[in-house]
Amino acid sequence: MMSYDDRDGKIWMDGKLVEWRDAKVHVLTHALHYASSVFEGERCYNGKIFRGVEHSARLKRSANLLDFDIPFSVEEIEAAKYAMLKANGWTDAYVRAVAWRGAGEDMGVSAKRNPVRLAVAGWEWGNYYGDAKMKGAKLDIAKWRRPDPATIPCEAKAAGLYMICTMSKHAAEAKGCSDAMMFDYRGYVAEATGANIFFVKNGEVHTPLPDCFLNGLTRQTVITMLNERGITVHERHIMPEELEGFEQCWLTGTAAEVTPVGQIGDYTFEVGALTREISEGYETLVRS
Template sequence: MTLVPFDDRDGWIWFDGQFVPWRDAKLHVLTHGLHYASGVFEGERAYSGHVFKLREHTERLFGSARILGFEIPYSMEEIDAACIETMRRNNLTEAYLRPIAYRGSEMLAVAAQQTTVHVAIAAWAWPNLFGADRMKGITLGMAKWRRPSPETAPAASKATGLYMIGTLSKHAAEAEGFNDALMLDWKGDVAEATGANAFFVFDGELHTPEPIGFLDGITRRTVMNLARQNQIKVVERRIGAEEISRASEVFLAGTAAEVTPVRRIADQHYTPGRITGTLVDEYASLVRMTPEEVLRRAA
């Protein structure tokens, strides 16, 4: 497969309030966000020209920035409009969007409160994270890195630095022949995959870890609501690593992964069943609705 580098593409990127040609959306090598991970981002998907739950993503972007101690210099309405226009400028209706906000290059030290906060938004065509064959179920290795305690890292934010151990864990899993990795938290309980939340079926009920040391995903909450609407009991709780072996179904949920069945975790094997199939179908239907239809369904 030939890779198309992300810095050498046609198109437009919204960058600090204006559209610039894709290849010109650059930052300096001494940018604080690069050296100290003082950045936050969102991952969003558009279906049939509509960004799914756009305002929820924008609200989380602003909330993440505040957790990291800076304010985004635009209104939520401006960011929403910029996301939509970025898609339009790039002639996309099915798209993945990546808004990011980060500290600039005025200061390069641990303390950098006088830096300018920059914001950029890109959009491109990106199918499901796990590809066209994902419905047969993906495989997960067990990560050696653990999600940190919320007392040691800003776990409630979608901060760039929190993904470092995800990258390390996924690289290690891929080297062992797996698609992704399942991460435990600092206590040794189940947390999530490297970029998506995890769900388990026990005795006909849907169980998922409480989001204490990792992000409470927008797709996660959406799937939980869909399950309840389909009379599937949802349980949020501590899930011990030793419980993985007795689950009957497992799947991941996230913007990039959407709802993806899991057929194997380490040496444990699973068969996607009724609950997984129902939620795959329900989610695929929901994201194709207009924003107005989504709101009416949630009412």
């Protein structure tokens, strides 16, 4: 595997395309010290970024929730993404837009005088969970919980909110798992480290209410797909003891797409017909 800082190609930074290896920031960048950074993960299929405009709009909203403004419009961010894809010759790729407070006059908690920067990169990426896309991912149960929304801007896709996700995923991988499922601060089932979660019981779908974690765009897409198929969807608080009664499970996210889950801790699930139907339907939708 090539290191992400040592590749051929182009990255869009602050209004222009630069050589991949020249896309650098200073060690005193505010975001490196105080997590003043937001990002988006998107996928381009057959030359079109799925729900790209909505991702760009969310990026700007996330920045506002962290008390800074991105100095580019949604339209300019969209143009930057496609310019980056064209410069690298990609029609199918993962796209990463990231905005942050850079190095400037301030180097403390406050950073009002520091410039806000924006970069758009991308790479060719297959299944996020590898062969789990077919046989079902194995999930650990994380010890860390999604925080109370009174303590974090939970509607922002902010870099700092992923610290406990990284630790949880590392712990899961050490146990031979693909990922970890997290509870929220109240003890309800929440999400995986970078994906929302769905369950099936008696032909109906249950998914945690996103009142303290990100309501993913892929999650929203899948709920629409289920509604169009006449399948009842319950968005609600789910208790841990309910895991034993669910028959199927899957994860959703831009990187994860729709990935079946075969096991969470000691609980097992079948990769059933509805899971496969939604996974295949999503693949068709994003490439249409």
